[in-house]
Amino acid sequence: MAPSLMPARGQTPIAHFRPTDTLFSTPTYTLLAKGGRALTTVSLPDLPEAVPKALTGHGRTGLVIGAISFDGSASRLRFAERVTRHEPLTVRPCLRCASAVWRVAAKPSAEDHIATVRLIRDRIAAGEANRIVLAQTLTATGSHGLDVTDLLIHLSGRAPYTFALPLGHGRTLVGTSAELLIARHGRALTTHPLAGAAPRHPTSFADQKAARDLLNSRKKRYEHRLVVESAAATLAPFCRDLRVPKQPQLQATATMWHLGSRITATLTDPPPTSLGLAAELHPPPTSCGTPTQAARTLITELEHGNGVRRGWYAGLVGWQNAAGDGEWALTLCCAVTESPRRLRLWAGAGITAASEPADVLLETSTQLATMLQALHAIPRLH
DSSP states (O other): OOOSOOBOTTOOHHHHOOTTSEEEEOSSOEEEEESOEEEOSOOGGGHHHHHHHHHTTSOTTOEEEEEEOTTSSOEEEEEOSEEEEEOOOOOOOOTTOOOEEEEEEEESOHHHHHHHHHHHHHHHHTTSOSEEEEEEEEEEEESSOOOHHHHHHHHTTSSSEEEEEEEETTEEEEEEESOEEEEEETTEEEEEOEEEEEEOOSSHHHHHHHHHHHHHOHHHHHHHHHHHHHHHHHHGGGEEEEEOOSSOEEEEOSSEEEEEOOEEEEEOSSOOOHHHHHHHHOSOTTTSEESHHHHHHHHHHHHHHTTOOOTTTTOEEEEEETTSOEEEEEOOEEEEEEETTEEEEEEEEEEOTTOOHHHHHHHHHHHHHHHHHHTTEEEEEO
């Protein structure tokens, strides 16, 4: 359920979006936030207490909206002056845009990425962790300036969640996500972890076969079970009842098939706020690995060794109101505009002891293709 805001009927949110606004779209509604006071320095562990205090006096329609970094040390949140609720974003044709050449540089390179996957498999086999999510970045440099509004149009409908928000100094975080970390409405809780994925195919027969193979994959289902069990164990102390599906379901985005399990529960009374639950769950095994601390240690060592800094990638984006209700999605397929002609893109894939390095690279590259397609990009490697 969306926050109880006055709906902007007959208006498309992208038509009213400006680079200084925050947009957060879900499968059932879109929020467009304008103006207001920024809260930029509070870390995730402190937000469950800081946000309700700051929202005191704003009434039940007041809310905070924005993003939190992967490591939880930084947040870019706004107590919006005006928030309107719109219909969810859907796929929209954009006939005026032509393909453009973008020079792209991967970090790490494909060869280094595969070498790191092999190293992670060895470390998992040695008992250091069960699952690790490895990130890769692309730097895309274009010959023409980028319009974030156009990028939002091209991203609309590619995944359940779409977002854009200013980071300051002319930078914007923009992207899509298939994964809901937490939704809390009253005492009702929902989380929808995704783990286990396969690239989609242009032909219907091959695409359906890829979906069936994913659903029947013992390796992928094991990977998914690790994630679901971890989420359920974390949430159990806060729930009166916890409903965990026995079998995963398929979830599709424009480029990927995912295995997903929608976990629901009734929270204890008084219920934790959405940010309180997010602080317990983040970083989840879907974007980090299991066990969490061991996975974070390996991510820091290996990604930093490859020159990758996650920043806002695999963090959170969403909102919370004064009643503690809110929804937070993971920033899994995203980019930061570093200048009008330059973006840095992120994506990642989970690795277990049975992962094939070439498959991991393909999954990551396919997820990066979501943003390249939205740029109408004809990639030219450096």
